[in-house]
Amino acid sequence: MNRDDFFTYQAQTTPHPLGLEISHANGSYIYDTKGKAHLDFVAGVSACGLGHSHPRVINAIKEQVDKYMHVMVYGEYVQQPAVEFTKLLASHLPKNLETTYLVNSGTEAMEGALKLARRYTGRSEIISAKNAYHGNTMGSLSLMGFEERKSVFRPLIPDVRFISFNMEADLQRITTKTAAVVLETIQGGAGFILPENGYLEKVRKRCDEVGALLILDEIQPGFGRTGKLFAFEHFNCIPDILVIGKGMASGLPVGAFVASKEMMATLQNSPKLGHITTFGGNPVIAAASLATLQEITESQLIAETLEKEKLFRKLLVHPLIDEIRGKGLMLALLMKNKEIADHLILTAAKEGLILFWLLFEPKAVRISPPLTLSVKEIEQGCDQIIAILNRYKAATVN
Ligand SMILES: Cc1ncc(COP(=O)(O)O)c(C=O)c1O
DSSP: OOHHHHHHHSOOSSSSOOOOOEEEEEBTEEEETTSOEEEESSHHHHTOTTOBSOHHHHHHHHHHHHHOSOOSSTTTSOOHHHHHHHHHHHHTSOTTOOEEEEESSHHHHHHHHHHHHHHHHSOOEEEEETTOOOOSSHHHHHTOOOGGGTGGGOSOOSSEEEEOTTOGGGGGGOOTTEEEEEEESSBTTTTSBOOOTTHHHHHHHHHHHHTOEEEEEOTTTTTTTTSSSSGGGGTTOOOSEEEEEGGGGTTSOOEEEEEOHHHHGGGGSSSSSSSOOSSTTOHHHHHHHHHHHHHHHHSSHHHHHHHHHHHHHHHOOOTTEEEEEEETTEEEEEESSHHHHHHHHHHHHHTTEEOBOOSSOTTEEEEOOOTTOOHHHHHHHHHHHHHHHHHHHHHHHO
16 A cells, blocks of 8 residues: 555545554554554544444444345335334434434434424524534534634525523523524533533423424434433433434444434425435445444443443543543543643554544543443553653653
8 A cells, every 4th residue: 555645646634644554453453554553542533332343243234235235215115224223223212202314424414404403393593502513514514613614615504593502591592483403412522511500401491492493413422422322311301303423333434313203204295305315224334233233232331331431530630631521431631731632642643542632622632432442451541641641741841
């Protein structure tokens, strides 16, 4: 493999990509082409909850590939993997989240949710949160509460307004004009910010008062990462539309939006085919999603997630770490400043530990490992982090 070809032929979006040359990946490790093992504390940015190449998922994919891969566009034929997955998912969700539309990515799921909200309510206004991230297509980008990353792509979709996450006073901006309020259950790119003081319950109440829908984006915290199958279960708040993706298919491209049967039925008429996708519900990806959900719900992984969080919090105490935010295995180290965050991520990368940045919080270091990470692996990675920070501190004090 010619490394230069990567820079020549594959479109680049950052000036200095990490550029690790991948050979294969297994469990909590990614192996580079020189044979070096890298302990993965990022899991493809929260996408590989079961680690790499989980045998149950690999077997399900292989079995499905041998039967059929793609036979028709979304929603025409009865294909067992998609039916079984959506049925199992519904059994783990509140009654109103009964019907799932399967798509190809998180951002497409958000687009579908926005269309469904406008179609169902007959209203157009969408309310999003400052520092929100919901994806990068035009609709999702319109919801991004971070001007610097979107201004050059304007004009975006109209009638989007912003509130501050966790600010109760802003809830009065949700009115009878509002089709939907879109929030991440835990704000990701902003710095792994949890809802506080019953915030989501208050949002829910306000939405009910004015007849607006509540869309919760669980693309990142979903599928067990926060110690519940979905993070909204922590906060006594059930959305009207749930948006999911990332960890759903253990590393294959996927997304979905989930709502009541009655609401989803509006996509069937006026116009019919209210959302179209060729590959959504793809049987191979649905088979991977089914195996993933079975494994997560039949094992102890979700319960163990909270124990693993405690261990991370116990081991990652250091004067250069101001705070650890997040829940379960969706954790962010808030460093004293951006330089320390950059130093930690880049040094760890050289030393075989994978860490990563967050989109809008330059002082943060992401820890979103596979849920299957072992205690020994947590100890090993945390030892590496502390050693890097000790060396940095010693070098900068002297
Ligand atoms: C909260 C949230 N919403 C939406 C997305 C977009 O998902 P995708 O990259 O699959 O389009 C992401 C991806 O990082 C996310 O974290």
